[in-house]
Amino acid sequence: MSNFSSNDDALHSVFRRDLRTEWIARNRLHPLHDSVVSAQQGGEVRGPTGLLRKNPHVIGFIGPNGLKRIDRANGSFVAIGGKKRVPSAKDSQRPLHLVENPEGYIMVVGDMIGGRLTSHDKDILGLAHQLAAEKSKVAVVLVCFGENKETQCDLAGVDRVIHLEGNVFEGFAPEAGLSVLQQIETSYQPMHWLFPDSVHGGSDLGSRLAARLGERPATQAWQVTSEKTISRGASGSQDISRTTPRILMLMEECANAVEDTRHEALPLALEFDVSMAEGDHRLIDQGQIDVDSNAVPLAEAEFILSAGNGIHNWDQFHSAAAALRATEGASRVAVDDGFMPRSRQVGASGTWVTARVYLAVGISGAIQHMQGIGQCDKVVAINTDAGCDMVKRADLAVIADSEAILAELTRLAQQRELSKEEEESDAA
Amino acid sequence: MQPNVNVVSLVSIGRHPQSGRSRRAEQDGRAVELGLSLVGEALTVVHVGEDQDPVLRQYAGMGLPSMTVLSQGKECDALPVLTSFLKAQLPSVVLTGVRSESGESSGMLPYLLAEALGWPLVPRVAEILHIKDGQAEVLLALPRGQRRSVQVTLPFIASVDNAAQEARQTAFGPGLRATLHVETVDSVVDDAAIQWEMSAAKPRPKRLKVVKAKTAADRMKAATAKPVGGGGKIMKNETPAEKAQAIFDLLLEEKVVR
Numbered sequence: 072m073s074n075f076s077s078n079d080d081a082l083h084s085v086f087r088r089d090l091r092t093e094w095i096a097r098n099r100l101h102p103l104h105d106s107v108v109s110a111q112q113g114g115e116v117r118g119p120t121g122l123l124r125k126n127p128h129v130i131g132f133i134g135p136n137g138l139k140r141i142d143r144a145n146g147s148f149v150a151i152g153g154k155k156r157v158p159s160a161k162d163s164q165r166p167l168h169l170v171e172n173p174e175g176y177i178m179v180v181g182d183m184i185g186g187r188l189t190s191h192d193k194d195i196l197g198l199a200h201q202l203a204a205e206k207s208k209v210a211v212v213l214v215c216f217g218e219n220k221e222t223q224c225d226l227a228g229v230d231r232v233i234h235l236e237g238n239v240f241e242g243f244a245p246e247a248g249l250s251v252l253q254q255i256e257t258s259y260q261p262m263h264w265l266f267p268d269s270v271h272g273g274s275d276l277g278s279r280l281a282a283r284l285g286e287r288p289a290t291q292a293w294q295v296t297s298e299k300t301i302s303r304g305a306s307g308s309q310d311i312s313r314t315t316p317r318i319l320m321l322m323e324e325c326a327n328a329v330e331d332t333r334h335e336a337l338p339l340a341l342e343f344d345v346s347m348a349e350g351d352h353r354l355i356d357q358g359q360i361d362v363d364s365n366a367v368p369l370a371e372a373e374f375i376l377s378a379g380n381g382i383h384n385w386d387q388f389h390s391a392a393a394a395l396r397a398t399e400g401a402s403r404v405a406v407d408d409g410f411m412p413r414s415r416q417v418g419a420s421g422t423w424v425t426a427r428v429y430l431a432v433g434i435s436g437a438i439q440h441m442q443g444i445g446q447c448d449k450v451v452a453i454n455t456d457a458g459c460d461m462v463k464r465a466d467l468a469v470i471a472d473s474e475a476i477l478a479e480l481t482r483l484a485q486q487r488e489l490s491k492e493e494e495e496s497d498a499a
Numbered sequence: 500m501q502p503n504v505n506v507v508s509l510v511s512i513g514r515h516p517q518s519g520r521s522r523r524a525e526q527d528g529r530a531v532e533l534g535l536s537l538v539g540e541a542l543t544v545v546h547v548g549e550d551q552d553p554v555l556r557q558y559a560g561m562g563l564p565s566m567t568v569l570s571q572g573k574e575c576d577a578l579p580v581l582t583s584f585l586k587a588q589l590p591s592v593v594l595t596g597v598r599s600e601s602g603e604s605s606g607m608l609p610y611l612l613a614e615a616l617g618w619p620l621v622p623r624v625a626e627i628l629h630i631k632d633g634q635a636e637v638l639l640a641l642p643r644g645q646r647r648s649v650q651v652t653l654p655f656i657a658s659v660d661n662a663a664q665e666a667r668q669t670a671f672g673p674g675l676r677a678t679l680h681v682e683t684v685d686s687v688v689d690d691a692a693i694q695w696e697m698s699a700a701k702p703r704p705k706r707l708k709v710v711k712a713k714t715a716a717d718r719m720k721a722a723t724a725k726p727v728g729g730g731g732k733i734m735k736n737e738t739p740a741e742k743a744q745a746i747f748d749l750l751l752e753e754k755v756v757r
């Protein structure tokens with residue numbers, strides 16, 4: 072059964088107002104007014120000469136933004152409640168969604184680009200929970216291959232995880248992935264298989280599984296209930312509605328991601344021998360090949376080295392970009408000053424980029440520039456000014472002169488290239 | 500050019516995204532282009548469907564002396580017909596588009612063919628570099644303009660990505676003069692698809708950005724805040740070499756530097 076655990080001390084932290092004392096404190100003609108107010112202010116204080124002293128510091132209270140507020144209505148609720156409600160860590164934690172001894176499973180095979188759940192994956196996990204809610208004791212299982220760097224699986228709605236690591240799953244290895252999915256199919260007979268319909272491998276793996284199991288999937292599905300599925304057909308010009316099949320490949324924003332609950336994210340056992348996954352010897356992956364990183368459109372580039380007003384040695388910048396195989400970007404100032412072409416400008420009036428890693432060198436982080444990098448995963452800043460906005464946004468900020476750091480980076484990249492070449496010649 | 504391998508390109512009827520008129524499908528055109536660059540006029544181009552469709556002449560106009568049409572009605576399933584055709588022909592390479600532009604557009608056909616024939620499948624091919632000794636070296640188109648090189652044993656099926664060489668222009672006259680070999684086949688009606696309801700695509704609702712703030716002050720903050728990341732690491736006093744190493748480690752960890 073899936074239930075939500077309640078936190079026991081919830082009752083104690085409830086803020087209770089005493090309406091009667093509040094009312095007496097407001098009503099200066101009430102016979103008990105004086106005693107209530109003085110109790111509230113810690114009793115009356117008499118000075119050495121016997122005069123009644125008023126403590127100006129207890130008048131009023133501190134508002135939410137840290138400023139002192141004086142309540143002219145003289146009925147400061149906050150003070151009268153006695154203690155102000157302090158939000159505890161437990162309040163901000165979402166309730167835990169438990170699935171004990173699940174009877175059914177919904178498998179979500181995520182893209183996990185760079186080892187983390189994409190927003191597409193999270194939407195699909197949300198949809199899986201919509202489907203799971205219609206029956207009881209159904210667990211949503213995330214199936215992922217290779218490295219898993221995601222730390223927020225529990226918040227994204229993962230009840231169970233099947234995580235497979237190993238060299239066989241690296242790179243282009245559809246047959247190895249497929250043999251795992253087949254093993255899961257025989258062990259667990261999931262209610263549904265959900266895949267992202269994406270170019271990152273989700274639709275490929277989903278199609279392979281559907282062909283192997285001989286089941287007709289729904290592709291490009293965007294509205295799914297347990298009975299009916301609406302999917303796009305005829306290159307997106309038609310909606311096809313049909314009964315929901317067991318294998319679904321889903322478009323982006325097919326449902327809302329999980330937002331209100333926390334999940335267990337327990338590992339789910341799978342008897343799988345990685346040596347069995349050696350897969351098809353007819354397909355041999357020879358690895359990614361180097362493409363001209365500046366030929367990749369800026370909006371699509373995965374890794375951008377971006378230059379701003381803090382670059383003084385442009386030849387060095389270009390050679391650093393070439394050594395790191397990064398796509399070049401620039402701030403508007405660098406473009407306006409004529410150091411970079413307009414097509415390289417990142418930001419509100421340039422290109423909105425989606426890079427996974429954005430390395431900003433000598434860019435202050437004006438809002439027009441920040442808008443353009445809103446979708447970047449990791450931002451690294453190199454800047455001399457520790458207080459600038461780019462440093463605040465960055466996941467890793469280095470406070471140093473751009474020229475020195477770029478020189479070091481170029482050296483490191485060249486060193487790595489050399490050691491790789493040596494390895495290859497050793498192997499050959 | 501490798502004249503000794505047998506290459507088949509499968510083509511379908513496309514749909515112009517704006518006008519909705521039928522046209523030469525984008526990816527199928529590229530599949531024909533790729534086939535032509537591999538074996539020239541020895542390429543076999545196959546269409547399953549109605550033999551009278553004028554769009555077939557657009558494919559033929561790419562410089563094909565002839566085309567094969569396996570004639571059947573619109574509501575029939577292309578898969579069994581193609582499977583038996585390919586089993587009889589035994590080509591070394593079959594090229595298709597990734598997703599058709601009409602019908603269900605599921606993109607399942609190459610996968611089902613590969614499963615039925617027991618051949619390997621390479622998805623989203625950008626280029627076939629060479630075919631030698633029963634092996635082909637192909638480049639897969641990955642997202643973000645990246646390429647992956649894969650060696651695959653013949654015979655295989657490849658779906659051709661939009662990143663492949665664009666289809667050449669078609670010539671009207673040669674297209675009309677090309678011969679169509681029409682074969683009538685035993686076709687199977689696609690029963691499941693007949694029960695579906697088809698309708699013009701409804702625009703999908705845009706996702707709204709909902710701010711879940713309890714107080715007005717929080718909402719104000721959410722509306723005016725600058726995009727600020729969650730407090731990253733700041734390195735100030737280390738040597739330049741250490742700082743650069745930290746950056747380089749991050750690049751390696753994210754696998755953007757290989």
Ligand SMILES: Cc1cc2nc3c(=O)[nH]c(=O)nc-3n(C[C@H](O)[C@H](O)[C@H](O)COP(=O)(O)OP(=O)(O)OC[C@H]3O[C@@H](n4cnc5c(N)ncnc54)[C@H](O)[C@@H]3O)c2cc1C
Binds near residue numbers: 402405418435438
């Ligand atoms: C309508 C409008 C649209 C705009 N659109 C865009 C846009 O699309 N894209 C865009 O980028 N801008 C845009 N801008 C401009 C934007 O407001 C900023 O002026 C611009 O982004 C600043 O560029 P910068 O960070 O390179 O330069 P600066 O703000 O001058 O920052 C230079 C940074 O380099 C650092 N620095 C200096 N020397 C060194 C050194 N030796 N080593 C390391 N760091 C050093 C400094 O500390 C500073 O942080 C727009 C402006 C307007 C008004």
